[in-house]
Amino acid sequence: MSKKKKSKKKKGKYSKVVVGLILLISILFVTAILTIFYTTGLEPTTLIKYFFVFVIGELWLVAGIKKKKIRQEDDMRGVDETYENEDRMEA
Numbered sequence: 001m002s003k004k005k006k007s008k009k010k011k012g013k014y015s016k017v018v019v020g021l022i023l024l025i026s027i028l029f030v031t032a033i034l035t036i037f038y039t040t041g042l043e044p045t046t047l048i049k050y051f052f053v054f055v056i057g058e059l060w061l062v063a064g065i066k067k068k069k070i071r072q073e074d075d076m077r078g079v080d081e082t083y084e085n086e087d088r089m090e091a
Helices: 002-010 013-040 045-077 081-090
Strands: none
Touching: 013 045
8 A cells, every 4th residue: 555655656756856957947047148148248049049949848848748648547547538528519
């Protein structure tokens, strides 16, 4: 019984850590860019552009992994999305 509780507790922890780290890194990046802009008067547009492309890509991948896991859990429980969507459309 205790093993089941531990596994449920750890579930989803990876994605939360990744999103938290990305948020922290983004805040640090914006702070550094503002400091650079204030001291030099130049805006590193290419660096900013590709940093946020990277961030969006990472978040998109984490969301895709999470979505895949949710679908797998629904398949294991026998939940069928097509029937649920049809019921919503009829109501």
